[in-house]
Amino acid sequence: MNGGWFPMKWKVIEKSKLPILIEELTKEYEVFAPVKEKNVASFERVSPENQPSLDFRNTKKPLKEVFSPQTETVFTYRTDKKDVEIVEPPAVKGKMVLLDVRPCDARSFVLLDKFFSSGEHKDVYYLERRKNTTIVGLACNSPLSTCFCTSMGGSPFGKEGVDLLLQDINNKYLIETVTERGEELLKKFPWLKDAEKADTERAKKLSEEAENAVKSKVSVKDVVEKLDRMFNDPLWDQIYQKCLGCGVCTFLCPTCYCFDILDEEGKRVRIWDSCQFPCFTLEGSGHNPRPSGKERMRQRVMHKFNYVVKNYGEIFCVGCGRCVQECPVNLDIREIIRAISARQVE
Amino acid sequence: MENIENSIREVAEKLLSEKKVDLIIGYEQGTLPLRTTPCFVDKVEDIKKLVWNASCDANLSKYVLGRKEKIGVIAKGCDARLIAVCAIEKQFPRENVVIIGVPCLGVIDRKKIEAKLGDKEVLEATVEDEQIKVKGEGFELVLPKKDFLCDSCLTCKHRNPPICDVFVGEKVPENTEADEFAEVSDLEAKSAEERWQHFKEELSKCIRCYACRNVCPLCYCKMCFVDQTMPAWFGKTNDLSDTIIYHVVRAFHVAGRCVDCGACSRACPMDLNLRELIKKTEKIMKERYGYEAGVSLEEVPPLGEFKMEDPEEFIK
Numbered sequence: 001m002n003g004g005w006f007p008m009k010w011k012v013i014e015k016s017k018l019p020i021l022i023e024e025l026t027k028e029y030e031v032f033a034p035v036k037e038k039n040v041a042s043f044e045r046v047s048p049e050n051q052p053s054l055d056f057r058n059t060k061k062p063l064k065e066v067f068s069p070q071t072e073t074v075f076t077y078r079t080d081k082k083d084v085e086i087v088e089p090p091a092v093k094g095k096m097v098l099l100d101v102r103p104c105d106a107r108s109f110v111l112l113d114k115f116f117s118s119g120e121h122k123d124v125y126y127l128e129r130r131k132n133t134t135i136v137g138l139a140c141n142s143p144l145s146t147c148f149c150t151s152m153g154g155s156p157f158g159k160e161g162v163d164l165l166l167q168d169i170n171n172k173y174l175i176e177t178v179t180e181r182g183e184e185l186l187k188k189f190p191w192l193k194d195a196e197k198a199d200t201e202r203a204k205k206l207s208e209e210a211e212n213a214v215k216s217k218v219s220v221k222d223v224v225e226k227l228d229r230m231f232n233d234p235l236w237d238q239i240y241q242k243c244l245g246c247g248v249c250t251f252l253c254p255t256c257y258c259f260d261i262l263d264e265e266g267k268r269v270r271i272w273d274s275c276q277f278p279c280f281t282l283e284g285s286g287h288n289p290r291p292s293g294k295e296r297m298r299q300r301v302m303h304k305f306n307y308v309v310k311n312y313g314e315i316f317c318v319g320c321g322r323c324v325q326e327c328p329v330n331l332d333i334r335e336i337i338r339a340i341s342a343r344q345v346e
Numbered sequence: 347m348e349n350i351e352n353s354i355r356e357v358a359e360k361l362l363s364e365k366k367v368d369l370i371i372g373y374e375q376g377t378l379p380l381r382t383t384p385c386f387v388d389k390v391e392d393i394k395k396l397v398w399n400a401s402c403d404a405n406l407s408k409y410v411l412g413r414k415e416k417i418g419v420i421a422k423g424c425d426a427r428l429i430a431v432c433a434i435e436k437q438f439p440r441e442n443v444v445i446i447g448v449p450c451l452g453v454i455d456r457k458k459i460e461a462k463l464g465d466k467e468v469l470e471a472t473v474e475d476e477q478i479k480v481k482g483e484g485f486e487l488v489l490p491k492k493d494f495l496c497d498s499c500l501t502c503k504h505r506n507p508p509i510c511d512v513f514v515g516e517k518v519p520e521n522t523e524a525d526e527f528a529e530v531s532d533l534e535a536k537s538a539e540e541r542w543q544h545f546k547e548e549l550s551k552c553i554r555c556y557a558c559r560n561v562c563p564l565c566y567c568k569m570c571f572v573d574q575t576m577p578a579w580f581g582k583t584n585d586l587s588d589t590i591i592y593h594v595v596r597a598f599h600v601a602g603r604c605v606d607c608g609a610c611s612r613a614c615p616m617d618l619n620l621r622e623l624i625k626k627t628e629k630i631m632k633e634r635y636g637y638e639a640g641v642s643l644e645e646v647p648p649l650g651e652f653k654m655e656d657p658e659e660f661i662k
Contacts, residue, residue, distance in 0.1 A: 070553065242383060242385075247554070247557070252615060
């Protein structure tokens, strides 16, 4: 992978010692981790008052907001009669650590990187933050019934997108080094013990069990290619009917990246946008090329399972199941994929 | 429940086969435990998909909007009332809709079950009379249904649809005791500062996904005020000030029209209590105008007409 670099030995940390590690980390890094409030876990900056929660399945919101916040001022400006002065936001200096990132979410960064770094104009706002961040993953021992990561190229112990991967082996975490950046971070904790063979064997067994525990499967094998011929398929008339056109699925999707640009007084702001909103494609003339939920639903499916495959070589779905859990009307993306699979098209 | 389900199917079949309606909008089994999903039936052979149970929580009146065909729609008390409100507001001709009224003792709030179970996931659930049996990895629990109903259902005064064309099943006793404005009274008892803190904490979690608006049958504007860009009346960011103004203006817009079906709170992915602010407007309408939305097809909503005797003590 990285030339002559070989990952260092696997380490272990007792669960009771994790707070010490986190405290040390916060001295040097901005640490983000899942924090639970009531029953909702969300990624928040860790502080003495805001301590990570370890008993979480996954966070309600994905982590994309750490790199691409829902509302972001891209620059401020001042105008007078002659001149325009543009002030760029201060460069991102601080280093970040994202702790306890589920493998599906970590994998979403690999996909988002492709989008934000592609083309002639790279997205410096996203890339700057991304560059300064170390991702510490947390493998899933017990996937949810809505998880379908294994159908989307991921796995509960997946390593794509993580620098270090924590694996919960009862009373301790096994720490697997995945990248050089991960190793750099780990070097700061020389007190960590080396893993024993029993630890790695235990993790291997848990990994296999977790893989088998992902019961929800969908086949995308022919979906990508089939969609090429389904733009005008009557299927869209059926499946969009119950869609409310809200932004739950897209805003909670770890791989949806669309945004809108607003000029507010003295500043240019970008905010998350959703292809499910009518204004997403509303033109200045008043014409809307995607006038109804049908076209908008088709766009979401086409984009995730066809267009991006052509542009970036990957399906933009990591199977985290957030849209499945949170859709107000239980419009289940897995059912849509199955309906496409089952469709006879010419 | 099963009887009601059968009766619903019989009524639906009759309406469809006699061509009284072109489409039945009801519920079918969802893909997750304790979930149903809206179902659109235009063929008699699909009628068997229709279900009725305590998870039929979607407000189907939303789907009547914007349709040209004749529709039969399964309606709980709250759904029927919203069809009435939309009909008074001329969103569709009343005669285009056959309201299939169903008595309802409340729908289950899955968020309450999730909160109770913490990180345990429900993999299987059955509802029998007053009990919800939930099963998952290594646990099996029997929960009393009454503790896991949606808040809006706990104080519902119209378990039997006040307006409908066909009534399915038998009438259930109305809940006359519960104080539907208890939550509002709690809010009123707080100081302005405490209320501000409360709304600030709650609404700062909003992600502006508009599920609350889009699920609401009263939000039928072709262009919502927050979506307008020329001019942009309100900010679209998730900064607190933009978010609060969205929710406050929406509360004003549904004042005197909202029937507290609770769909907005159920739809919210961030678990915000979106009902309480709107409930306050409902209380004001009741106190000032003696008006209750969706119980009459004749009475014009107070904010839609002017009467000489309208209270106007605010004009000094």
